[in-house]
Amino acid sequence: MQPTQDVLIPDVIQQIPLTYYLILSTALFVIGIIGVLTRRNAIIIFMSIELMLNAVNLLLIAFSSYRSDSAGQVFVFFIMAVAAAEVSVGLAIIVMIYRNTRSIDVGLLNKLKW
Amino acid sequence: MLPIVLLSVSGIGLLFLGFQKSRTLLLPAALLFLLVALAANFYDWNKTYLYFNDMLRTDNLSMVFTAIVLGSAFLVIALSTRFIEDEEAQPAEYYGIIMFSLVGAIMMISFENLIMLFVGVETLSIAMYILTGSDKRNLRSNEAALKYFLMGAFTTGIMLFGMALLYGSTGSFTLEGIAASTVNPQQGLSLLLYVGLLMLLIGLLFKVSAAPFHFWTPDVYDGAPTIFTAFMSTVVKTAGFAALFKLLSISFGGVYTFWWTILAIITAITLVVGNVTAVYQNSFKRMMSYSSISHAGYLLIGLAALGAQTKQAIVFYSLAYSVATISAFGVLLLVAQQRSTQTLSSTGLANEGFDDFNGLARQNPLLGFAMAVSMLSLAGIPLTAGFWGKFYIFSTAVERGQIWLLVVAVLMSAVGIYYYFRVIIAMYFRDGATEPIRVSPVYRYILLAATILTLVLGIAPGLLQGLF
Numbered sequence: 001m002q003p004t005q006d007v008l009i010p011d012v013i014q015q016i017p018l019t020y021y022l023i024l025s026t027a028l029f030v031i032g033i034i035g036v037l038t039r040r041n042a043i044i045i046f047m048s049i050e051l052m053l054n055a056v057n058l059l060l061i062a063f064s065s066y067r068s069d070s071a072g073q074v075f076v077f078f079i080m081a082v083a084a085a086e087v088s089v090g091l092a093i094i095v096m097i098y099r100n101t102r103s104i105d106v107g108l109l110n111k112l113k114w
Numbered sequence: 115m116l117p118i119v120l121l122s123v124s125g126i127g128l129l130f131l132g133f134q135k136s137r138t139l140l141l142p143a144a145l146l147f148l149l150v151a152l153a154a155n156f157y158d159w160n161k162t163y164l165y166f167n168d169m170l171r172t173d174n175l176s177m178v179f180t181a182i183v184l185g186s187a188f189l190v191i192a193l194s195t196r197f198i199e200d201e202e203a204q205p206a207e208y209y210g211i212i213m214f215s216l217v218g219a220i221m222m223i224s225f226e227n228l229i230m231l232f233v234g235v236e237t238l239s240i241a242m243y244i245l246t247g248s249d250k251r252n253l254r255s256n257e258a259a260l261k262y263f264l265m266g267a268f269t270t271g272i273m274l275f276g277m278a279l280l281y282g283s284t285g286s287f288t289l290e291g292i293a294a295s296t297v298n299p300q301q302g303l304s305l306l307l308y309v310g311l312l313m314l315l316i317g318l319l320f321k322v323s324a325a326p327f328h329f330w331t332p333d334v335y336d337g338a339p340t341i342f343t344a345f346m347s348t349v350v351k352t353a354g355f356a357a358l359f360k361l362l363s364i365s366f367g368g369v370y371t372f373w374w375t376i377l378a379i380i381t382a383i384t385l386v387v388g389n390v391t392a393v394y395q396n397s398f399k400r401m402m403s404y405s406s407i408s409h410a411g412y413l414l415i416g417l418a419a420l421g422a423q424t425k426q427a428i429v430f431y432s433l434a435y436s437v438a439t440i441s442a443f444g445v446l447l448l449v450a451q452q453r454s455t456q457t458l459s460s461t462g463l464a465n466e467g468f469d470d471f472n473g474l475a476r477q478n479p480l481l482g483f484a485m486a487v488s489m490l491s492l493a494g495i496p497l498t499a500g501f502w503g504k505f506y507i508f509s510t511a512v513e514r515g516q517i518w519l520l521v522v523a524v525l526m527s528a529v530g531i532y533y534y535f536r537v538i539i540a541m542y543f544r545d546g547a548t549e550p551i552r553v554s555p556v557y558r559y560i561l562l563a564a565t566i567l568t569l570v571l572g573i574a575p576g577l578l579q580g581l582f
Contacts, residue, residue, distance in 0.1 A: 022282075029275055036268050045264055052271035056278050063282040071287050072278075075229050079274060082236045086267055089240050093247050093259045100256055106264070109257040 125213030132206020215241030258337025273317020279310030335403030472546030
């Protein structure tokens with residue numbers, strides 16, 4: 001994919017093709033997905049989700065600077081702010097579970113079935 | 115735009131009201147704020163405006179959806195009288211969070227930019243995570259909150275990746291900008307765009323609990339406090355479908371041929387999974403959560419057969435569904451509190467089975483009637499609003515010639531009649547506890563209003579036509 005306006009993009013970024021960014025962030029994203037699906041500790045699942053979100057941030061920044069369009073970077077700020085809100089609620093829920101069960105293993109949560 | 119500002123301010127105001135020792139003011143204040151927001155919603159009627167740097171658009175359709183959402187919230191909050199007496203409950207926080215979640219719902223309804231869609235979805239979801247876990251000492255509520263949170267955050271990641279890919283291939287986050295680069299269906303969609311659309315759809319379909327992304331729904335609806343289950347199954351679903359409709363009709367209407375097959379298959383799976391699994395449930399609350407999955411399926415028919423009729427069909431169906439669901443959960447709240455065939459065990463298992471409804475209609479004719487009407491409406495029996503909802507939805511499928519989807523839907527609504535009638539049979543033909551349930555005046559008025567609305571819309575469905 002060719003950059004749209006050569007002037008505004010620093011040379012360093014141009015030396016790396018956009019596809020590489022796409023592959024890197026897809027790889028990070030997939031690592032995050034695997035983490036969510038295989039780990040049983042709620043905190044580690046949570047960290048994997050953050051990894052997924054940051055892969056998205058990287059991808060948005062790469063697209064944004066190659067297109068010389070600021071909208072992508074603005075979106076990244078929104079994602080970071082919302083992720084912070086999500087972290088606070090998520091940790092509160094995990095603490096609440098820990099207080100009641102003395103564990104944060106998601107495998108132990110089986111009260112609700114069929 | 116006015117309701118967003120009003121609800122944000124009144125949410126903070128309600129939090130401050132929580133400082134007072136007496137809780138009597140909270141419920142009327144929350145209801146009053148909602149009524150004001152509902153009235154302010156219609157201020158821009160018949161006009162189209164763009165707000166916040168062209169990120170929000172208010173038109174008649176978005177105002178009608180907003181009115182449905184605010185109306186459902188009004189009914190749900192009016193039914194929440196128990197919080198005022200319960201020492202453990204924190205009504206000021208609950209009402210505040212509900213107000214904030216409504217702001218998110220309105221953003222989802224009237225977004226014009228994917229940034230706004232994301233912020234709206236998250237505002238609504240994060241508020242729902244908190245409300246799901248609000249029964250702090252109940253393990254079922256804890257588990258539901260954690261499951262909802264982890265799965266919700268996971269699909270948010272997928273949805274965001276989809277948005278990033280869409281941005282990469284179209285260079286824009288606005289609905290028109292995306293639509294401009296998909297106008298040429300002959301040359302096909304680029305891979306980035308196609309994958310991006312699918313991932314974005316997965317994120318939104320998760321929120322409206324369409325199969326195969328429905329696994330959280332039964333657990334979360336079952337574990338959450340009943341009053342918030344009623345809120346979730348109406349407000350979140352209506353807002354989610356408004357967002358899906360807007361996205362698909364404005365941005366991707368031109369490339370309908372590329373996505374309708376996938377959406378139609380998801381629709382068929384949702385209908386079958388929701389209806390068939392609901393048959394095997396013994397808990398009424400869990401049956402209602404599977405029933406909500408199946409209703410997501412019916413609403414999806416309208417999207418898979420996107421056409422001129424879809425708008426009206428979705429609006430009518432979500433109104434009919436919301437009213438009937440709230441009335442059913444209202445009766446369940448009373449029954450679960452006051453009937454005790456099984457005592458509240460340490461696992462927090464509540465009295466929400468079908469057996470708890472035995473003989474209800476004999477002792478409490480009003481409760482029985484309200485429940486029967488809402489069940490008939492959900493099952494789609496004529497003379498109720500649900501019948502016309504299904505009628506409009508099915509006619510969109512006929513218009514597109516998707517007969518196989520229609521056959522699946524009709525068969526599945528026949529299955530639906532079985533489990534909805536189980537409740538009616540339990541109420542009218544079984545013998546149960548002899549003690550009548552005390553119904554407070556507020557409950558009586560709300561249930562009566564919901565029942566009358568269902569019947570009026572069922573007899574005169576034209577009332578809503580021509581509104582937008």
